[in-house]
Amino acid sequence: MSAPPIETVVVDGLALANELRAELAKRIAGHIEAGRRPPKLVVVLVGDDPASASYIKGKQRACARIGMDSAEHHLPASTSQKQLLDLIDTLNRDTGVDGILVQLPLPKGINANAVAEALDPAKDVDGLTPMNQGRLLLGEAGHRACTPLGVMEILRRNEIPLEGALAVVIGRSAIVGKPVSLLLQQANATVTMCHSRTRDLAGVCRQADIIVAAVGVPRLVQRDWVKPGAAVIDVGVSQVDGKLVGDVDTDGVCGVARIVTPHRRGVGPMTITLLLCNTLDAYEARLAG
Numbered sequence: 323m324s325a326p327p328i329e330t331v332v333v334d335g336l337a338l339a340n341e342l343r344a345e346l347a348k349r350i351a352g353h354i355e356a357g358r359r360p361p362k363l364v365v366v367l368v369g370d371d372p373a374s375a376s377y378i379k380g381k382q383r384a385c386a387r388i389g390m391d392s393a394e395h396h397l398p399a400s401t402s403q404k405q406l407l408d409l410i411d412t413l414n415r416d417t418g419v420d421g422i423l424v425q426l427p428l429p430k431g432i433n434a435n436a437v438a439e440a441l442d443p444a445k446d447v448d449g450l451t452p453m454n455q456g457r458l459l460l461g462e463a464g465h466r467a468c469t470p471l472g473v474m475e476i477l478r479r480n481e482i483p484l485e486g487a488l489a490v491v492i493g494r495s496a497i498v499g500k501p502v503s504l505l506l507q508q509a510n511a512t513v514t515m516c517h518s519r520t521r522d523l524a525g526v527c528r529q530a531d532i533i534v535a536a537v538g539v540p541r542l543v544q545r546d547w548v549k550p551g552a553a554v555i556d557v558g559v560s561q562v563d564g565k566l567v568g569d570v571d572t573d574g575v576c577g578v579a580r581i582v583t584p585h586r587r588g589v590g591p592m593t594i595t596l597l598l599c600n601t602l603d604a605y606e607a608r609l610a611g
């Protein structure tokens with residue numbers, strides 16, 4: 323007899339994000355009541371990518387809702403690397419700024435690594451500087467990238483056991499795949515990192531208690547890749563016929579997975595919320611000297 327279907331929880335990432343944002347709003351209100359200025363996030367956008375502009379508006383709205391200040395520097399696509407680095411230098415030295423986010427991707431001709439290196443690690447609320455990436459590798463305190471933190475928060479708030487779990491991360495970028503692998507490993511999961519050259523990806527995934535898909539290939543992870551009861555986190559976003567699609571066949575894995583995050587209202591709202599969280603942490607770290 324085959325096993326009965328599992329009642330899969332389709333994670334409401336927006337509801338989780340709202341829970342966390344309410345906690346952040348309370349912390350900020352406490353600072354305002356104590357007569358302090360609110361924390362401030364500055365976002366820097368170079369060029370006219372409409373998706374980036376819309377992400378930035380979303381981040382600024384999210385700041386306003388929890389009582390956090392935000393400001394935007396919108397530079398033309400013709401901006402030189404030196405002009406951008408000069409702006410970052412000014413923001414690094416501005417004691418009224420707690421967090422700096424440079425929206426990626428940057429226009430051709432600007433080296434994203436040079437920009438990351440220029441950020442003050444204390445204000446690098448996206449966890450991109452070599453210093454913060456190195457601290458993650460060493461297991462030392464520092465800002466972590468927001469999407470990996472969002473993934474960990476989703477697992478934690480859904481009470482997914484991590485200790486000793488077999489976790490498969492598909493994707494090895496510096497912004498998602500690698501940091502999420504390290505965070506899972508630090509939580510005592512046994513992690514396999516997969517990528518475009520991995521052999522028998524489906525077979526590797528079938529072993530996993532946790533699958534994190536951060537690829538950008540529409541519906542790569544299918545029902546028969548998922549072990550019954552596994553947690554499936556879909557980070558990927560791509561477009562098919564003008565519609566946003568994730569890396570996971572969400573409907574397909576329902577009935578097999580224990581939890582799955584949908585591509586809309588899944589990891590995305592948590593990513594923004596962890597950015598707010600990192601900015602508030604940076605502000606409180608400054609207060610603490």
Ligand code: NAP
Binds near residue numbers: 469499518593
């Ligand atoms: P990326 O830098 O393009 O990395 C993609 C990774 O996927 C690479 O490591 C690549 O392998 C691997 N890959 C590509 N095709 C594959 C395949 N067929 N099988 C297995 N692995 C494959 O992308 P990223 O910045 O990490 O982002 C990943 C996805 O997450 C994108 O869709 C992005 O839009 C989305 N994203 C979402 C959020 C959010 O908040 N929801 C945040 C950030 C990113 P190689 O290394 O071998 O090339």
